[in-house]
Amino acid sequence: MIRLALFGAGRIGQVHAFNAAAQQGVCLKYLVDPVTSTARQQLAERTGARIVEAETVFSDPSVDGVIIASSTDTHADLLLRAADAGKAVFCEKPVALDFAYVTDIVRKVEASGIACMLGFQRRYDPDFRHVRERIAQGLAGTLEHIIMTTRDPAPPPIDYVQRSGGLFLDQAIHDFDMARYLLGEEISRVYAVGGCLIDPAIGAAGDIDTAMITLTSRSGRFVQMNNCRRAAFGYDQRLEAVCSKEVLSLGNSLQNNLTIGDARGFTRSPPQNYFIERFAMAYRLEMAAFVARLRNGETPLAGIRDGLEAQRLAEAARESHRTGLPVDIAPH
Template sequence: MIRLACFGAGRIGRVHALNAAMQPGVTLAYLADPVATPAREALAAQTGASIADPDTIFADGRIDGIIIASSTDSHAGLLLRAAEAGKAVFCEKPISLDMALTEEVMRKVEASGVPCMLGFQRRYDRSFRALRDRVASGASGPLEQVVMFSRDPAPPPRSYVETSGGMFRDSSIHDVDMARFLLNEPIASVYATGSCLISPEIGAAGDVDSVMITMVSASGRQVQITACRRGPMGYDQRLEVLCANEVSTAVQYPATRRSKIRPRGGDRRHGARAYQIAGACHGALAPWGQNSTI
């Protein structure tokens, strides 16, 4: 039996805690969040976890691994403690908003030898991964352009924005990671612009809620990312990859699926033919509520 502890009982902490608790052969032994809220108590009751402080968790030799789903400013310290205690760790992104601290944590975690994974879950989405694998196989021809749309269901509260690192480092980091995953080469240049068009609270916190990002890879391939904190259709993720032989897409609704369009009979003069392959459905994120302050 694998015994885990989860740090954070906010929106994403709830997602990870429930997922861990429902896995066969896994026990969520502890839940850590210093904010005593009805949401924390309910999550502990639902998962069977005991509410505990970090010292108790790291001192318990029966705990095999930890989930770090607390506020951004807590990630680095918890990662270092996990490395020192020999605990496997899954950590939400980013490691830290400070680059020097990020590099220090990376070195120490790597030297400790503990298994460590960061929360870039889109790499494991079946549709996105199938699309990437097809491009990597060469069947699509050379990749030329990537276009992504990324929208959350609703804006987060100001309290979350103030500790998250802002939209570029907290939300759009997923899209930047997916671009790098698809291109499989370094990014040479980035241009980004952001506005506050949705939430005055986010603007008051000094952040933006609507962004566009243009990136160019080392070989000149192009990426365009459009993202915002609110989607009229709910959680909205779409990806299109233009290659020499076909256009491949991954869309979330009505169910996540992947499609590709290529010339009919291999002759571009005679129109196109589309194929769709069903993929995995994304689970919708819960509405923004009480956020962890660990």
């Protein structure tokens, strides 16, 4: 029996809790969340977890792993405590908003030797896996360039914007990670432009709502990302991997299989809304990967180092947007 503890009873915490609890031979033993809420109570009841303080988790030798899905400002401290206690960790991204601090934390976590998996769920999505495997198996030929689109259905509330770390870190980080993952190499140059085209309140909060990013890889391949806080039809999550023998295009996952024909023409439904729904299977598979890591040491697809590298690209994009110039990333 694998025993897990969860930090954070919010939306993504609930997803992880149910996915963990649904696995054979896995028990969600503890739930830690400082806020007394109905959600916390119900989550504990439905998963059989006990609501405790963090201390209980880290001092219980029967706990095999912890899932960190609490607010971003608590991630670093929990990672360090898990490292001290020798607990394997599944941590939601980002480790922290401040990059220098993240660098420091990652060094300490790595030094501790604990297993530390990062929540880049998109790597586990069957569609994205399919693209990756087709390239890896040589079916598609050489990957030459990638076009990625991520657009939210609508801008988040301004208070979320304020503590999100900004568009590059909050939203585009998954695309930065996917770029590295598909290319199988590091990025050497980042150019980003962006602005507030949707809502001036986002600009007033010091963020942007639209960005266009160009990445150049070490070996000279290219990635274009367009990131936006709105698409008129909902969540827009697509990718095109242009290879020498195949062009692999990942479309949106629609809500249903119905086409309505009327005087306007033929209408298909909007995409699944939103990432919780779109990546439901990916969340399930990444939690299974965490359990597989605990059970038999299988290396997960994304570790804490991947979080660091993706965040490095987000930092570079932010710098490029600020200065108007491309930013070089030295080998490190």
